Amino acid sequence: MANAPEQSDVVIIGAGFSGLYAVHKLRQTHKVVCLEAGDGVGGTWYWNRYPGARVDIKSVEYSYGFDEDLQQEWHWPEVFSAQPDLERYANHVADRFDLRKNIRFSTTVAALKFDESTDRWHVQTADGGRLVCKYVVAATGALSAPNTPDWPGREEFQGEIFHTSRWPEGPLDLSDKRVGIIGTGSTAIQAAPILAEQCKHLTVFQRTPAYSMPSGNRPMDPEHERDWKDNYADRRAQMLDTYGVSIIDYPAKSAHEYSPQEQREILEAGWNSKSAFQLMVAFTDVMTDRAANEVVCEFARSKIREIVKDPQTAEKLCPKDYPIGAKRLCIDNGYYEMFNRDNVSLVDVKDAPIEAFTANGLRTADASYDLDVIVTATGFDAVTGALTRIEIEGVDGTKLTDKWRDGPTSYFGYMVAGFPNFFMVHGPLTPAALAQMITAGEWQVDFIAGMIKDLENDGFSRIDTTSEAEQSWAAEVDGAASHTVYDQAQSWYNGKNIDGKKGGFMIYVGGFPRYCELSTNAVRNGYEGFVRQ
Structure with missing residues (x-):
């Protein structure tokens, strides 16, 4: 029984x-x-x-x-x-x-x-x-x-495939490897700059470009930590009373109440604020008014064009068909700067989609790419x-x-x-x-x-x-x-x-x-x- x-x-x-x-x-x-x-x-x-x-x-x-x-x-x-x-x-x-x-x-x-x-x-x-x-x-x-691509030929690929949410424990030696990373969401934007430093060559396969701003990460300031620990009860209550349960500087005015010069100054401060997501709340109407949102979008695109030296690559990295914040805003440590490296290339797969794994890598609608390691940063269901x-x-x-x-x-x-x-x-x-x-x-x-x-x-x-x-x-x-x-x-x-x-x-x-x-x-x-x- x-x-x-x-x-x-x-x-x-x-x-x-x-x-x-x-x-x-x-x-x-x-x-x-x-x-x-x-x-x-x-x-x-x-x-x-x-x-x-x-x-x-x-x-x-x-x-x-x-x-x-x-x-x-x-x-x-x-x-x-x-x-x-x-x-x-x-x-x-x-x-x-x-x-x-x-x-x-x-x-x-x-x-x-x-x-x-x-x-x-x-x-x-x-x-x-x-x-x-x-x-x-x-x-x-x-x-x-995890969302795993179902392209045919996976079993034929002679290299290694890793989904970012199932990354192997222990270090990987990528020094002589040609690595392809599929996806340009939050995960890929965090992983790609480090992979570029570790591998022989990195190919980034992008379907939809992402908006990203510098994280401003830094060592914890002891005074900042002490201030939080002395006031945790009040801070937790304050967090629960905010839109996203996080204390950030919320705006008082619409984008339309500022001149273009004033808008630029506010956005520069947000970009350099060392506080994630500050661009999304630069003005009261960023997430409710498409015109106000476009002001922020164009500022972010101008930053991409400033950072990325090759104009064609920069344009491919500029999102143009959706509002900033409508997808999760990404936070990075040198993502756009990475594309100035000699060992990094960008492949736009929106018009020429990936069709299959091959024995030697990936095939898109108009080319084949030889790879030793494929990283699928393809998100989640x-x-x-x-x-x-x-x-x-x-x-x-x-x-x-x-x-x-x-x-x-x-x-x-x-x-x-x-x-x-x-x-x-x-x-x-x-x-x-x-x-x-x-x-x-x-x-x-x-x-x-x-x-x-x-x-x-x-x-x-x-x-x-x-x-x-x-x-x-x-x-x-x-x-x-x-x-x-x-x-x-x-x-x-x-x-x-x-x-x-x-x-x-x-x-x-x-x-x-x-x-x-x-x-x-x-x-x-x-x-x-x-x-x-």
Whole structure:
């Protein structure tokens, strides 16, 4: 007879930063098991070990706020932390709070099925393990399901292929290698300058040029760190009251209220501010008025033309068909300067797309390229991909992939109608990556914990939402986006980076304070939009 499945109150999927905090928070009142596909903690910062991987939010902000001693004892060596320091921090947190005892590593969730007769989720893992639980908390991450090109001939290529989110541990000797990197998003922009220094020749395959500004990364100033540690409580509260849960200098005037000379001075200050994303808030209307946005676009293009010496290469690197910020603004350390190196070349594959891997490299519509190593910086099936790759079955046998066939639905990004007791952190239609994700994730985990506490205190065993509530939230999400330029680009924000992926804008751009206010009010108004039974 088969062994009985393990019983738990809560199964958490993912041991990234939100998953770790969910373990810490929920195990105080429930029996908790966390299932993690990798063999270590850190989520994004466990998987993404590519050269140059670095956060684009200031380290003093991009960190936990739930424990004051942790805030005071931890030291960040740089203003914008590199991957090894972020992974080290995640491991420190896991050890300091003894979280590993609740985590099953190298355990991939294969299927979830809801039993309506018992209000329990049945969880199956890829290695045949079985668990039964009351609640599932999916802390699977917005950028955790790699998008791998499906061009033919992959098995014929005689060199090595690495996806940036599955980078091998240990150093790679690229000194005599011809390397090709596919993609020019945030990851490629971080990795390419370092690869160019390490390899014989680097070929950058670009479909869509990106806007990027210098990171201004620098060693942590002890006085700056001390100031933050002395005022962490106030700073955390201030962060939660800002649009993106990050303290930056917000503007007071429209771009149209300044002369061209004044605009240039403001933008120069933003470019040199050593504060990521300052260009996006140079004026009050950068993200809501295409003409104001174009002022910033042209400034960024002028910077590219100043930096890149070859005029033809510079023009290829200048984005011209989408607003700045409509794709995630990239932050770099010498990306544009890299194209002045003799061992770097740029290939535009928008008009002549990549068609296949070959034994010796890649073939586009008009040429072949000999390569020893191919790096696929081709992004992710963002926001929903990690969940749709699990077979999730809710009420009446409804599969999540069917429910989301025409695009993701949710209520505040927490719940999907027909999937009771299934909670998501940074799910579709939340602020997600437009908000600083550690602090925002803590807030969302606390909100979920509060819903579970109320459910049990009020004598219920099941909480769900309705299609009507999903539609009302979708209207709010669409309405917020309609006043902006966010939908004027093909990006992972709207799933257009994945061939055939349907649906609209997947990110709530109404700001984190409004998101918190609306979801909190729904609970205070008798769990409006939720169904408890």
